[in-house]
Amino acid sequence: MDLGFKGKVALVTGAGSQIGFGKAISLLLAKEGCDAVAITDINLDDAKLTAEEVKALGCKSIAVKSDVTNKAEVQEMVKKVIDEYGKIDILLNVAGAILGGGPLESQQEELWDKEVGLNLYGTMLVSQAVLPYMKNQNYGVIVNIGSGSSHMYSHGVSTYAMAKAAIDTFTKQMATVEAKIGIRVNCVAPGPSPTNFIKAPDKQAVVDMLAKQIPMGRGATPADIANAAIFFASDISGYITGQVLHVSGGSIM
Numbered sequence: 295m296d297l298g299f300k301g302k303v304a305l306v307t308g309a310g311s312q313i314g315f316g317k318a319i320s321l322l323l324a325k326e327g328c329d330a331v332a333i334t335d336i337n338l339d340d341a342k343l344t345a346e347e348v349k350a351l352g353c354k355s356i357a358v359k360s361d362v363t364n365k366a367e368v369q370e371m372v373k374k375v376i377d378e379y380g381k382i383d384i385l386l387n388v389a390g391a392i393l394g395g396g397p398l399e400s401q402q403e404e405l406w407d408k409e410v411g412l413n414l415y416g417t418m419l420v421s422q423a424v425l426p427y428m429k430n431q432n433y434g435v436i437v438n439i440g441s442g443s444s445h446m447y448s449h450g451v452s453t454y455a456m457a458k459a460a461i462d463t464f465t466k467q468m469a470t471v472e473a474k475i476g477i478r479v480n481c482v483a484p485g486p487s488p489t490n491f492i493k494a495p496d497k498q499a500v501v502d503m504l505a506k507q508i509p510m511g512r513g514a515t516p517a518d519i520a521n522a523a524i525f526f527a528s529d530i531s532g533y534i535t536g537q538v539l540h541v542s543g544g545s546i547m
């Protein structure tokens with residue numbers, strides 16, 4: 295099946311993690327025929343590792359350091375990709391993390407700012423920076439990464455869950471506003487997966503414990519998430535916008 299990636303340029307945030315969703319998505323974009331995939335992350339060394347693997351698949355790639363919470367760095371990152379490839383067709387907003395948690399009485403509001411700043415404003419800032427270029431070409435696809443936690447009780451990570459719920463709403467708002475000019479915006483909401491997102495040393499054990507509540511009985515793999523993201527990024531989902539797709543083994547129906 296032709297996914298329509300020939301000649302397309304993608305930008306992926308949070309793609310440095312060597313066991314994360316961003317890298318899995320970037321490699322799949324390359325395998326499925328994207329012309330170029332720009333690998334961006336707050337950690338440049340990790341981004342370079344992913345970019346090398348993308349290039350090994352015969353796809354163009356550059357690694358760009360950018361903190362998605364820093365507007366100047368985000369603008370600079372987008373400019374670098376435009377200078378290199380002349381356009382951005384596909385944006386994947388993957389960067390995100392849980393930064394705090396615990397009982398409300400013990401939480402610091404500075405951390406709320408940081409957590410919403412990374413998970414919500416980071417997605418908004420990068421989308422804002424890319425939008426004028428997509429508008430110019432009357433074409434663009436944005437895939438945000440939300441979380442199953444926004445739709446279910448999330449013990450102790452309420453600020454993260456709220457920020458991810460806001461991504462669902464941001465996805466729908468932006469999808470509505472930009473629909474007529476050929477820009478689609480969708481969201482993939484993953485279930486638990488053993489990436490660096492899980493801070494415990496034995497990530498798989500944490501996922502296996504959480505998987506007891508998952509109808510399909512297992513956590514997500516980065517490939518599960520990449521497959522869903524690629525569907526939204528490709529032209530075969532060309533009549534779909536403003537959707538949140540839960541990739542969580544039946545946890546949320």
Ligand SMILES: NC(=O)c1ccc[n+]([C@@H]2O[C@H](COP(=O)([O-])OP(=O)(O)OC[C@H]3O[C@@H](n4cnc5c(N)ncnc54)[C@H](O)[C@@H]3O)[C@@H](O)[C@H]2O)c1
Nearest residue numbers: 308310311314315336361362389390441486487489490491
């Ligand atoms: N893994 C899970 O269980 C899970 C579940 C639901 C949602 N998610 C979401 O999936 C997304 C990807 O996470 P992952 O599981 O691949 O985790 P990961 O920690 O393996 O990868 C996240 C990447 O984001 C980068 N990053 C962090 N802060 C950044 C910043 N300010 N600017 C730019 N890059 C930054 C990190 O360096 C890292 O490379 C996140 O948005 C996360 O909230 C993960």
